[in-house]
Structures are given as structure tokens and as C-alpha cells.
């Protein structure tokens with residue numbers, strides 16, 4: 001490859017690299033999107049699970065101008081409705097995030113390479129959250145995982 005061409009490729013890769021990741025607003029780690037194989041729309045840090053408040057009405061719309069820090073405060077199972085026997089379906093495990101700037105609560109998919117031990121730590125911590133905040137979360141239709149959900153949680157974390 002000619003030197004000039006290589007330079008162009010390098011420039012292109014650098015530009016992709018710049019766009020292909022983000023610096024975590026909480027812990028400062030660089031999150032490389034190319035590392036997140038099989039993880040569409042990674043929007044939170046795999047180390048501390050924080051993200052930035054950019055979505056307004058739905059996940060991925062990028063219409064909020066808050067830009068506050070979205071911190072994980074607990075875990076939930078996504079509401080997947082009921083099966084044909086009327087039994088509640090076990091939904092996908094999700095983070096519950098709350099914005100430290102405006103207080104908005106949202107749920108966020110867990111990515112395949114998120115640290116499972118960190119998820120368990122978050123579960124333990126979330127057992128201590130203020131019942132008032134739990135009430136607020138439940139008003140949004142989100143059920144916070146409690147001690148009774150431990151086995152169901154572990155089932156979704158293969159390396160625990």
C-alpha cells in the first residue's frame with residue numbers, strides 16, 4: 001500500500017474510532033463500541049453502567065437536552081405480558097436508570113459484556129433504596145427486583 005493511501009486509511013480509522021465510542025461521564029473510561037460484539041445500541045458504560053441522559057420519549061430518540069448522568073439504581077424484568085395460560089412471562093433483565101440531574105427514570109437493556117458481578121452488586125445495593133423511591137419507580141409501571149427475585153435473576157446471569 002502506498003504511504004499516502006495508508007495515511008488516508010489511518011485517518012478514516014481514527015475518525016471511525018472517534019465516532020465509534022464514548023467517554024463515560026461517570027468513571028471516565030473509554031467505551032469502544034467495536035468491542036461490544038453482538039450488542040446493538042450500547043449506550044451505557046460496561047464498567048459502572050452509567051449513561052448520559054440523551055433520550056426523551058423513547059430509547060434511542062436522542063431528543064433530550066438534559067445530558068445529566070443516568071445512574072443505575074436497580075434491576076427489573078421487562079414486562080413481556082402473559083403467556084397463553086395467563087402466567088406472567090419472565091421478561092428480559094434490565095437496568096433501572098435515574099438521571100441525577102432531572103430525576104427521570106428509565107429502563108435500559110443489559111449488554112452481553114456487562115460485568116455480571118457488578119450486576120449482582122447493584123442488586124444488593126438496590127435492596128437498600130428508599131421505599132419512597134421504589135414507590136416512584138413503581139408509579140412508572142416498573143417493578144424493582146427484590147430478594148424474592150434473586151433466583152430468577154441468577155438464572156439470567158450465566159457466570160454467577
Ligand SMILES: [Zn+2]
Nearest residue numbers: 024027045048
Ligand atoms: Zn463508567
Ligand SMILES: [Zn+2]
Nearest residue numbers: 053066099102
Ligand atoms: Zn435528565
